[in-house]
Amino acid sequence: MSQDADTSPAEAPELEESNLDEAHRLRHEFVESVLERLDAADDEGVRELVEQLHPADIADLFEQVDRERRGPLAAAVRDLLDGEVLSEMNDFVREGLVDELDNVQVADLASNLDTDDAVAIIEDMEAEDQREVLRALDPDDRAAIEEALAYPEETAGRVMQRELVSVYENMMVGDVIDFLRDSQDMTMEFWEIFVVDARHHPVGTCALSWILRTPRNFAIADVMKREQMLIPVDMDQEEVALRFQKYGLISAAVVDSDGRLVGMITVDDIVDIIAEEAGEDILRLSGAGEGDINEPVKDAYRSRVRWLVANLGTALVASFIISLFGAAIEEMVALAVLMPIVASIGGNAGTQTMAVAVRALAINELTRSNTWRTIRHELAVAIFNGATIAVLIGIGAALVFGNPMLGGVIAAAMLINIVIAGLAGVFVPVTLERMGQDPAVASSVFVTMITDSIGFLAFLGLAVASGLVG
């Protein structure tokens, strides 16, 4: 690559950007023209368009087109379909594509990747295909991947890469630089090097910028940072992500149970996990399972229908409560007209608080030390909210139905239900968390059951107790 002073600085990116819209998504028109050429069996033309793209955008392209066209598209751009493209691809789309490749091709792709990316591709394959891919790998890659697969899914052992730079603590900065220059086979990028003792235990971490700024004759032990965040190999990836976020890490050493350095996790892998985990809560809280638009219909059905059936159960509880007040409703049909309002707004108020609590639990902001403060906080908000809505609906109902007593009953029921909703919105997720459950998964069902039941019970019960009916 030679330098050309006249080259416009952003030339290459601009060329690429013309296929992307302002949000850096592939333009619809670009996708369409790829598909046109694909349908015309113009493989050369397809390749011409696709080769302009960044690997992450090639991955996006596969996500954008229909399932039936992914096979032909892969055939047309086979040589562009490297491991980087596969590792950037949505899990479901990649699984489908890997199924279509033969195992030797998969092995070929995997061998050009860091262990963590290779594992991501191989871990979802059928056991038999997986064995065949592993057999086709060279022994070193194979050993590294088999070792990674031995750790449970979603742990540091799966996410880490084995490729890293470690040096001994007695080396000088100059030795380290020479060592790096001599190791021509190191192709990966790295941001920190790990300093180890004779037993291969990490004793410090050294950012490359410190090494570059330090004269050659300084000891590496005097440049390195001794406090370091060591990640146990069996730590859950969500925990790892929280550590990276909390301590602003760029990379971290992974150690086995004997404290020996076995791998490295870098922030670029963690960014995806952070985004995934933060995004998962919204899906879990809504009972949408994996919640991916690329998830096969039968998987989406299985994970979602479960929550709808659970919701059917809680709705039956609410129905049962209504059925206790059949006579009251027959006497005053306005009760049937108004009762869903009390339940629905209570449900919304509960969902608001629950979302706040689930989020605070997920990022470790809500702990034993401030649970009571949080409950007091949510209670105060609930009282203000409840009072506001109670006044509005109370006056409205009194006017519309010409019945001040009815207005008073619905106002009181509304206030009660919103306050209970606020408390349930904190208590339910906190209790689930203390019991070792994921608060995002089951909170909704319980909170909805509480707000529906209390909504109907308070409103219809007060209607009877106040002498409005019966």
Add this chain to the structure above:
Amino acid sequence: MSQDADTSPAEAPELEESNLDEAHRLRHEFVESVLERLDAADDEGVRELVEQLHPADIADLFEQVDRERRGPLAAAVRDLLDGEVLSEMNDFVREGLVDELDNVQVADLASNLDTDDAVAIIEDMEAEDQREVLRALDPDDRAAIEEALAYPEETAGRVMQRELVSVYENMMVGDVIDFLRDSQDMTMEFWEIFVVDARHHPVGTCALSWILRTPRNFAIADVMKREQMLIPVDMDQEEVALRFQKYGLISAAVVDSDGRLVGMITVDDIVDIIAEEAGEDILRLSGAGEGDINEPVKDAYRSRVRWLVANLGTALVASFIISLFGAAIEEMVALAVLMPIVASIGGNAGTQTMAVAVRALAINELTRSNTWRTIRHELAVAIFNGATIAVLIGIGAALVFGNPMLGGVIAAAMLINIVIAGLAGVFVPVTLERMGQDPAVASSVFVTMITDSIGFLAFLGLAVASGLVG
């Protein structure tokens, strides 16, 4: 700092970790003992405990204790309260604390930080305090911070730091290393250096690991990567975060409208934004506004009551529909008992699909190119879900009420409502996005209105149309 071969490698972290639980949260007992000493006015004792903590954990400590105790705690550990602690702190907690410090102290803290962290502390202050802090800063820091504050909030200009390393394209690797060794005032960490031309336009990026591996007599222009992701200074921070995530960036150059290099954004700042943005959707979708347990009650009330009032509006629509069928309900009170089931499960099904769509839109997976595929996908899931729930509730209602016709009516209404819910769950957020609105903010209100209304209308309408009542 001298090297001691006998030092146990993990000694420092272990000492610190004893105050943290398995999820790296501060132990409740530790927080309690800090508070005990604080209440006993044993400031020295408080300091002794707190000084063992990492800055991120000191920030957590302030979040854990009650508001009234944060002032005294700050007084006791004043010298430990550096800019790093403040920049790690929850926004609301920091704002409260900064209010209690005098402006010269704030200026003192800010001057030790990178621009982006200093801006984060200063941007939320009252205009007058802000001016006073700026006056107390030295001219260089002041100019940098004022320039940052001139960019709109949540743009690249606010998030970037001005401290960065740029070199000219005609330099040799050896020149760059010498330049770095000579610049003793550069205290920050950096991971890549930016190569610029004579007009200060970026022409390439060079990872430090490449520089370290390359002999001194190579031209930097031959080592650098020419394709780079340039961030315009006015780009929204959420867009910036998506770029970092999509292209796996560690740092990126920020350019002004003339294409000149004006700053750098690093992934550690982006990690927080990614987590924040991904987490915000769950709060927005639930109508919980900022949704922070540290948000002042009156702010939380203001942002949440708005959505409850909007929900009151949609609930009134549903009530109006019920009121049209008053005679039918009087004739058969079982309708009033069963109708909330149809609305509630429809609402849940709609929320599932909506969560999936909002998430897919947020990460740019749902685009014009695959909207129809997504609608077909969600429709298929909805038909399976609807059929399952319809059969369950249909048989159940027929048996419980001894009325097969009632079972048929509720089954049909359930299927209709779940299918409509599935379609609305995609259409509503996609339409809002096309209109330039944030789909997470308003989708819920519309989807709930649709599922409630259709639920009551389909069930009660079919009951009348089928001749079950009337």
